[in-house]
Amino acid sequence: MKKLTAALCAVLLVFCMFVPGAAAAGPALGATRAYCIIDADTGLVLAQQNMNEELHPASITKVMTLGLACEKAQGNWEDTKLTVSHEDVYSLAGTDSSHIALLEGEEVPLTDALYATQMASANDGANLLAEYFGGGTIADGVEKMNAKVKELGLAHTHFSNPHGISDEDHYTSCYDMAQILRWALEQPGFEQVFTRNEMYTMDPTNIQPVTRYFSQQDKLRIGSSRYHITSVKGSKLGYTNTARYSYACLAEQNGVRLICVTMQSELSTDKYNDVRTLLDYAFSTFTGYTDLPARGVTAQLPVMGGGGSLGTVTVSDPGVRLLLADGLTAEDVDVALELPETYLLGTEPEVYAVYTVKDGTKQEKTSVRVEAEVTGLAQLLDGSTGVELEAAKAVKPKSRVLWLLGISLGSTAAAAAVTIVVVRLLAKRKKRRAGRR
Helix, strand or coil, rough: CCCHHHHHHHHHHHHHHHHCCCCCCCCCCCCCEEEEEEEEECEEEEECCCCCCCCCHHHHHHHHHHHHHHHHHCCCCCCCCCEHHHHHHHHHCCCCCCCCCCCCCCCEEHHHHHHHHHCCCCCHHHHHHHHHHCCCCHHHHHHHHHHHHCCCCCCCCCCCCCCCCCCCCEEEHHHHHHHHHHHHHCCCCCCHHHHCCCCEEECCCCCCCCEEEEEECCCCCCCCCCCCCCCCEEEEEEEEEECCCEEEEEEEECCCCEEEEEEEECCHHHHHHHHHHHHHHHHCCCCCEEEECCCEEEEEEEEEEEEEEEEEEECCCCCCEEEECCCCHHEEEEEEEEECCCCCCCCCCCCEEEECCCCCCCCCCCEEEEEEECCCCCHHHHHHHCCCCCHHHHCCCHHHHHHHHEEEEEEEEHHHHHHHHHHHHHHHHHHHHHHHH
16 A cells, blocks of 8 residues: 555656646746746746756756766865866867867866856866866766766756757756756855856966956846846856757745746847746745645654564654745645655665645646655664564574574664664754755
């Protein structure tokens, strides 16, 4: 029964989030092929159009590139220098792509490479970063990009380069890119780079005597532009002849943080006008967060360890804070639990509460998963200390004294080790949950 419930929850989640052509909330755009607006805190889809269609992303690809570089650096940028390889420069020959004229053998501070890739949309900078987080070649970096796609559970993305030059095997969707940006914003220093408005100065290097200057090019963030929108805090632009215009941004107004991604706008003006339309709609429709208390939805999860069953723990919905459209309440949200068949001690329990917005007219009918609460584990461990498992009976030593001593020492050590591991896992989950709220 539990297996069936989990399967039904998974099917519901996939149906709500990934079926093309499902009824959509939000504006219908004509000059822009696809868009997706999500809550930056939970990843909940608020409005969309063709959000799962696989399209060429152009330079919004660099959101993943920058995110992986920031993840590897963990905020330690100052003493890191990268050496420009032959491939960084000459793999771009004949592409007529954006660059900052890096030279083979040039030693570039990581900080400069990050800002060049974000603000100047430097393809040679993206190549350099891919080598950095890939630990070798550009291809190694691209492999890491696709590994992260898999880790994030995204179904409509594959990268063939770190910069976004159009290629048949290089594609993403608005939904996937919105979730990639949400992940990237959690990496140390990424938001600082992504939201910088001031001009950036790159000092001369070991073989380049010229000072370089970078400024961001998004007219939505330039105060003197007629397209300026104060809510847009950070963004990445993209363009190729094949992809047309793409856009990814973080916007914030009155405490509400949104991520908006658009793809395949025909003209640059279409991109700016349509993003304005989307953000005006979103901030007028979603004006505040709603706290949903725990509903008391529970299930029993069998626990395995030491070669046998230890009993069960209780899994329950923890409650959640969701961005709901004005007029919707907690009654418009369903909750179900998503569980594995068993929980193996020493691993992190994959247990989730799935919250589904039911409306579909005021707000996209879709779901979000949050980590569920697990209770009764400490008591289960205490009750299992010193208990002989069935699996141990078949391998009793001939000497009863040695057997008793071995069981006693082994049980104590195993219980202590398992307790330490579990406490650390639960603390980690609690810290992660607190950081997301």
